[in-house]
Amino acid sequence: MxxxxxxxxxxxxxxxxxxxxxxxxxxxxxxxxTMSTTATTTTITPAIIVGGGRVGRALQDMGDGRDVLVGRGQNVSADIDGPIFVCTRNDDLDAVLEAAPSSRWSDLVFFQNGMLDPWLESRGLGDCSQVLAYFAVSKLGEPPVDGKTDTDPDGLTAVSGKWASAVAARLHSAGLSCKVLQKEAFQKQMxxxxxxxxxxxxxxxxxxxxxxxxxxxxxxxxxxxxxxxxxxxxxxxxxxxxxxxxxxxxxxxxxxxxxxxxxxxxxxxxxxxxxxxxxxxxxxxxxxxxxxxxxxxxxxxxx
Structure with a gap:
């Protein structure tokens, strides 16, 4: 040792x-x-949600019943429009990519922590949407708790990319904070x-x-x-x-x-x-x- x-x-x-x-x-x-914009969209955009864990289920509960939940290892349909929320462990990302048709890769929205950039860039996904989730879901089925602090009372969760406004609108509908950031500002917070x-x-x-x-x-x-x-x-x-x-x-x-x-x-x-x-x-x-x-x-x- x-x-x-x-x-x-x-x-x-x-x-x-x-x-x-x-x-x-x-x-x-x-x-x-640190330039940011606040999403003004109020309509919840239906999504494919990959991963039925705490975060995936919480996002589904924020929807209007039109979301499609896909388990790990299951194929992602090419016939359903909208964002694809990836709510799996980082170790499962290659399998998720294999299960999704390449025509839908631009719709992937990654909810993972960590430095994904090398992996994303190596697979041509550098412009995909990413979410920096500061909300916590303690147990499956429990409502998420927002990541507000005494130094950031407006919340810390942020999103960037093609589906940023749709993600922010969904989180706002559940009473959670979410900032829509340009890529450079998002990188700093990530x-x-x-x-x-x-x-x-x-x-x-x-x-x-x-x-x-x-x-x-x-x-x-x-x-x-x-x-x-x-x-x-x-x-x-x-x-x-x-x-x-x-x-x-x-x-x-x-x-x-x-x-x-x-x-x-x-x-x-x-x-x-x-x-x-x-x-x-x-x-x-x-x-x-x-x-x-x-x-x-x-x-x-x-x-």
């Missing part, structure tokens, strides 16, 4: 000093980068949630039994430096600027979902993107990014 990597106050202080200096010069607030997943899940996994709320309350010192480190890596790789105060926003969301358990799953789509940056792109980024994240990954014996 790999030796335990501790985050000493001295080391964290030095890292914080370096990161803070870099952030002041290269990661500045840009109001134009990466911010990815940073939340990676930092809080990795720290929580090192402290067995820790929920998201416990990480925010008792191990925030560890999580904050992962947040800073991963923020730098994402900003450098994608050549974008994040809004200020990311740590506060992510911790606020953690308090809102404090009961969530922590676990490391689907590493390739989630933590794997940052791991590959550290391994392959250190010289290009020109800073020692992702060191703490990699130490966490190695400690947990994640490949």
């Amino acid at each position: 790999a030796s335990l990597v501790t985050l000493s106050p001295v080391r964290c202080s030095r890292l914080f000093s370096t990161i803070s200096s870099t952030r002041r010069s290269s990661i500045c607030f840009s109001s134009s980068s 990466l911010e949630k990815l940073i939340w997943i990676c930092s809080f899940m990795l720290v929580g996994a090192r402290h067995p039994g820790a929920t998201v709320g416990i990480v925010e309350k008792d191990y925030r010192y560890e999580a904050k430096f992962l947040i800073y480190e991963l923020e730098l890596a994402a900003a450098a790789e994608r050549r974008l600027t994040f809004d200020e105060c990311m740590e506060e926003r992510l911790c606020a969301y953690s308090r809102a979902v404090a009961h969530f358990p922590t676990a490391v799953k689907e590493v390739t789509i989630l933590e794997g993107w940052f791991f590959s940056l550290a391994v392959e792109r250190i010289e290009a980024i020109q800073t020692q990014t992702c060191n703490l994240a990699n130490e966490e990954i190695k400690f947990l014996k994640i490949e």
Whole structure:
């Protein structure tokens, strides 16, 4: 087993000093980068929903009875118009694509967390709709709880792409928030949630039994430096600027979902993107990014 990597106050202080200096010069607030529009559509567009889990069922319950629910592994009809909501695990995406006729691929709407871009681009799906879902469904059949926080009282859920307005209208009909964003603004919010997943899940996994709320309350010192480190890596790789105060926003969301358990799953789509940056792109980024994240990954014996 790999030796335990501790985050000493001295080391964290030095890292914080370096990161803070870099952030002041290269990661500045840009109001134009967060342009969004609010969907005005009120009609619920019928959809094909792939995946009958908590999210898929919740979306079906928001419909008007005209949705078609498709189980994992079942074929998607080419004769039904409208969006195709993909509500499966990331590991099932290749199977979903195989089950859908290529003529309908532009109608796919992905509800998955994580860095899907490499997978989407490799399959010619770079312009497909994506949803950044901050609403939570605790159990099958229960109504979703909106992801509103004390720093974002208007909600955090966002959508981008061809079917963005249809998704927003459906969520609004259930009393949930949803912003329609242009692709660049969506990318920033997607990466911010990815940073939340990676930092809080990795720290929580090192402290067995820790929920998201416990990480925010008792191990925030560890999580904050992962947040800073991963923020730098994402900003450098994608050549974008994040809004200020990311740590506060992510911790606020953690308090809102404090009961969530922590676990490391689907590493390739989630933590794997940052791991590959550290391994392959250190010289290009020109800073020692992702060191703490990699130490966490190695400690947990994640490949």
